[in-house]
Amino acid sequence: MKKLVKLSYIKKLHGHMEADNGFIQVLLGPRQVGKTTSTLHLLSQHFKATSDYISLEKVFNPGPEFIVENWSRAHKDKKILVIDEIQKCESWSETIKFLYDENKRLGIKTRVVLLGSSSLEIQKGLTESLTGRFQLIQAHHWNFDESNRGYKLSLDECLKFGGYPGSYPLIEQHDSWVEYLKNSIVGTVVEKDILQYQSVRSPALFRQAFEIIVGYPAxxxxxxxxxxQIQDRGNVELVKHYLRLYEGAFLIKTIEKYSNKIVKTKTSSPKILPLAPCLYYLTVIDDYQSDEQGRAFELLVGAQLVRTGWPLYYWRQGKDEVDFVLKKGRRLWAIEVKSGRKKSAKGLMKFKTEFPQASPVIITKDNYIQFEKDPLAFLER
Structure with missing residues (x-):
């Protein structure tokens, strides 16, 4: 049974809109995780008479004049302008910059919210044109708590199917669920958020590479x-390019090896973190073996750590390893995830020897719910 779930990033957006501080609000995150639905609900509950919502998803080839026209109308009516799928508009960032700067020159407070799902395209526009003019709010895949509150998923179900709430009604129809994930989620993201905006030499090879990449979770x-594995004659720069594109589309996160030396960190082999368990499960499509379930649980923990917004790493020295290392200012946590896989705690002890300021933390299924509720509070206790 579907139930309305209050998402943390919508609460943050609401607060920013109420503050009315003149910054452009940018809500950015994966497709099909509730950005549009939750934003529309927020508008209907709190800004029904004071907002105009438009989606460029349904507008054919929108140009700058489309933004200008709607911007002017919203300003005239003293409304908040909310534009969904902003990346679909040609020269959107330059247009928004011009209008924002014109407002500032005239002493008019800007009241605009932008939504998007193509991180690379939008980040490019934000950094090249809108520096200092916006506040970024990050949307995420659904975690266990959200999936459980909205659709009653158990933790074990979340380790297989978790991430995209639109797929949850199909869980009992296994083949339909797989088809939906492959076509409506992954296929759409690859086509609309990557290939439509980025240059890829061999699209077929690029699509094939995704299944290989997410087959190495955590x-x-x-x-x-x-x-x-990809079987291409290119060099490692091709692989790095592929990883950057998939990361920019919110499908994976690559984390580097922790070191006091920046050069060593940048040249290390990456650890690949699919940002939703279902992306890994697509490569299994069967009951998890103990080792596979352990990996799925590890990436679930990793995705929660990514949500904190602080730098995330892993660590290894010889046979000693630490699953995750989180750095917040001077604080450093060495995080070991224990579930189905047999693992030693020697890595934590070795890391503590190398970095005495680090706080060791062990996360298991028994304390996961407490951890997920507030990861930083859990680590800082």
């Missing part, structure tokens, strides 16, 4: 090994 893997 695992350290060398660029050379990935290149061999």
């Amino acid at each position: 695992q350290e893997i060398s660029y050379t090994k990935l290149l061999g």
Whole structure:
């Protein structure tokens, strides 16, 4: 049964809109995680008479004049302008910059919210044209608590199917669920958020690479090994390019090895973190073996750590390893995830020896719910 779930990023957006501080509000995140639905609900509940919502998803080839026209109308009516799928408009960032700066010159407070799902395209526009003019709010895949409150998913179900709430009604129809994930989620993201905006030499190879990449959940893997798996004659720069594109579309997160030396961190083999368990499960499509379930739980924990917004790493020295290292200012946590996989705590002890300021933390299924509720509070206790 579907139930309305209050998402943390919508609460943050609401607060920013109420503050009316003159900054452009930018809500950015994966497709099909409730950005539009939750924003529309927020508008209907709190800004029904004071907002105009438009989606460029249904507008054919929108140009700058489309933004200008709607911006002017909203300003005239003293309303908040909310534009969904902003990346679909040609020269959107330059147009928004011009209008924002004109408002500032005239002493008019800007009241605009932008929504989008193509991170690379939008980030480019934000950094090139809108620096200092916006506040970024990050949307995320659904975690266990959200999935449980909205659709009664158990933790074990979340480790397989978690991430995209639109797929949850299809869980009992296994083949339909797989088809929906592959076509309506992954396929759409690849086509609309990556290939439509980015140059990729071999689109077919690029699509094939995704299944290979997410088949190494929460695992350290060398660029050379990935290149061999993809079976391309290119070099490791091709693999790095692919990873950047998939990361920019909110499908994965690559984390680097922790080191006091920046050069070593940047040249390390990455650890690949699919940002939703269902993306990994697509490569399994069967009951998890103990080791596979352990990996799925590890990436679920990793996705929550990504939500904190602080730098996230892993660590390994010889046979000693730490699943995640989170750095917040001077604070440093060495985080070990324990579930189905047999693992030693030697890595935590070795890391503590190397970095005495680090606080060791162990996360299990028994304390996961407490951790997920507020990851930083859990680590800082």
